[in-house]
Structures are given as C-alpha cells and as structure tokens.
Amino acid sequence: FFMFKEEIKYIERQIKKIDNLDKCLRKICFYLNKNIEGYDWVGFYFHDHKKKELNLIAFSGVPTNHTKIPFGKGICGQSALSNNSVIVDDVSKESNYISCNINVKSEIVVPLFKKENNIGQIDIDSNNLKQFSSKDLEFLKKINQMISEKFF
Numbered sequence: 001f002f003m004f005k006e007e008i009k010y011i012e013r014q015i016k017k018i019d020n021l022d023k024c025l026r027k028i029c030f031y032l033n034k035n036i037e038g039y040d041w042v043g044f045y046f047h048d049h050k051k052k053e054l055n056l057i058a059f060s061g062v063p064t065n066h067t068k069i070p071f072g073k074g075i076c077g078q079s080a081l082s083n084n085s086v087i088v089d090d091v092s093k094e095s096n097y098i099s100c101n102i103n104v105k106s107e108i109v110v111p112l113f114k115k116e117n118n119i120g121q122i123d124i125d126s127n128n129l130k131q132f133s134s135k136d137l138e139f140l141k142k143i144n145q146m147i148s149e150k151f152f
Contacts, residue, residue, distance in 0.1 A: 004139040007036065011143055021151045025058035028143065032124070033060035038131040039124050041101065044112070045069065045076055046120035054080055054121070061125070064100040074098035076123050079109040083118045085137055089130040100125065108132040110140040114152035 011028055018024040029042040041061030045054035054076055056067040071080045074096060079086050088107045091097045097107075104125040112120040122140050126132065 003135050007032075008139070008142060012146060015146050015150050021147075022058060024147070024151070026060070028147075029058050029060035038126045038128050040127045041104070041123075041125040043123050044120060045080075045123060046112075047071075047080060047118065057120070062101050066098055066100055069098065075107050075109050076121060079111055079121055080118065083111055085110045085141070087132045087137065089132075103127045105129045106131045108136055108140065110137060110144055112144040112148060114148055119152065 010031065014027050014031070015024060018027060025044045029044065032039045032042045041059065041064070043059035043061075043064075044057050046057050048055055052071045054069040054071070056064070066074075069077050071077050075086050075088055075091075075094065075098075078096060086107075086109045088094055088097070091099070091104055091107055105128055106126045107124065108131075109121050109123050111118045112122065122144060124132070124136075124140070
C-alpha cells in the first residue's frame with residue numbers, strides 16, 4: 001500500500017467518521033475521482049439478488065445511464081457472477097464490455113464482500129489504456145474491506 005498510503009489514511013478516517021453508508025460511498029467516490037490521476041469514473045454498485053442485477057448506489061464522474069446492470073452483463077456483471085476482481089487493460093478488446101463513456105479505455109472492478117458473500121463492487125473507469133495494476137487491486141480491496149467491516 002506504499003503507493004496509496006495517504007489515500008488509505010484519508011479514506012479510513014472518513015469511514016470511521018461517517019455513519020451513513022450512502023454518504024460514505026459518495027465521499028469515497030468523489031475523493032478517488034478527484035485525487036487519483038486516471039480514476040476518471042468511480043462508482044459503487046450493490047447486488048439486488050432477487051432481480052439478479054447491480055444497482056448504482058454512489059458515483060463520481062460523468063453521469064451514466066447504466067444505473068442497473070444485469071448479472072453477467074459487462075465487466076461489472078461478470079464480476080457479480082464470478083466473485084472475482086477484473087482488470088481490463090483495453091475495453092475495446094472486450095466483447096462483453098458495456099460502454100458508459102466513449103473516452104473510457106480501461107476498467108477495474110473489485111467485489112465487496114460481507115463475510116464470504118459478494119454484495120457489491122467498486123468500479124473504476126479510466127480514460128488511459130492499462131491504467132490499473134495489482135497495486136490498484138490491493139488498494140481497492142483494502143477500501144472494500146474497511147467498508148465491509150464498518151457497515152456490514
């Protein structure tokens with residue numbers, strides 16, 4: 001986490017301080033979007049298991065029409081079914097990609113777990129190719145873990 005040490009400290013303080021989940025998620029989205037270069041759109045989707053879809057709860061960046069995504073559709077929907085994180089270096093090479101914004105070149109999706117259950121995910125789009133690495137993955141897993149420990 002050396003690369004994201006200050007960011008982790010800031011987000012940890014926000015999670016401890018804010019008792020409303022939606023407000024906390026909005027604050028995290030805004031912070032990541034404004035403070036980390038290449039995090040051009042940041043959102044949290046949560047699972048609706050009855051409808052088998054993801055619902056956008058909070059985001060920062062260009063508004064998207066994709067506020068509900070069926071499980072299995074797109075990178076987010078794939079992650080919802082597989083319970084795995086996904087890093088896409090070049091979205092133009094993905095057959096299952098849902099385009100939210102023509103400027104997006106790469107994407108990372110990291111599931112959020114309540115105990116062992118996948119209940120949601122953080123989704124980040126970048127206007128740069130190959131924006132995301134294992135460092136981003138570990139950073140985002142840590143954020144999700146802190147959210148889960150506080151709210152779930």
